[in-house]
Amino acid sequence: MLTDDENLYTILAIIVKQRGNTTMERDHKKIWQVIDMIAYINGISVSALARRAGLDSTAFNRSKRKYPSGKYRWPSSESICRVLKVTGMDWGRFCRYMEEAEVMIEREESKKDEKKT
Numbered sequence: 001m002l003t004d005d006e007n008l009y010t011i012l013a014i015i016v017k018q019r020g021n022t023t024m025e026r027d028h029k030k031i032w033q034v035i036d037m038i039a040y041i042n043g044i045s046v047s048a049l050a051r052r053a054g055l056d057s058t059a060f061n062r063s064k065r066k067y068p069s070g071k072y073r074w075p076s077s078e079s080i081c082r083v084l085k086v087t088g089m090d091w092g093r094f095c096r097y098m099e100e101a102e103v104m105i106e107r108e109e110s111k112k113d114e115k116k117t
Contacts, residue, residue: 053082
């Protein structure tokens with residue numbers, strides 16, 4: 001069984017592998033979409049998810065996903081590990097959700113492109 005750090009490196013390797021056709025903005029959006037998906041699947045808000053994970057209830061708020069300067073805020077690996085633990089989810093499923101988030105983002109972008117034309 002892999003340690004949490006080894007699993008995190010696996011996720012980061014997937015992100016880096018995809019880097020050729022994605023951007024940091026897109027990766028940031030995917031990670032936050034996965035956190036939103038996990039909360040939704042568990043029938044709770046992101047605030048409740050954060051509390052269950054032993055975090056401040058505002059840790060996953062949309063307003064905290066970017067600094068006022070526009071720089072991206074990323075959830076820590078510890079926060080993600082805590083979420084996985086309290087939801088009984090493994091890193092493999094988290095990675096699959098990252099792939100699903102990529103598909104969702106692509107759909108959103110193609111809809112935006114269609115509206116422009």
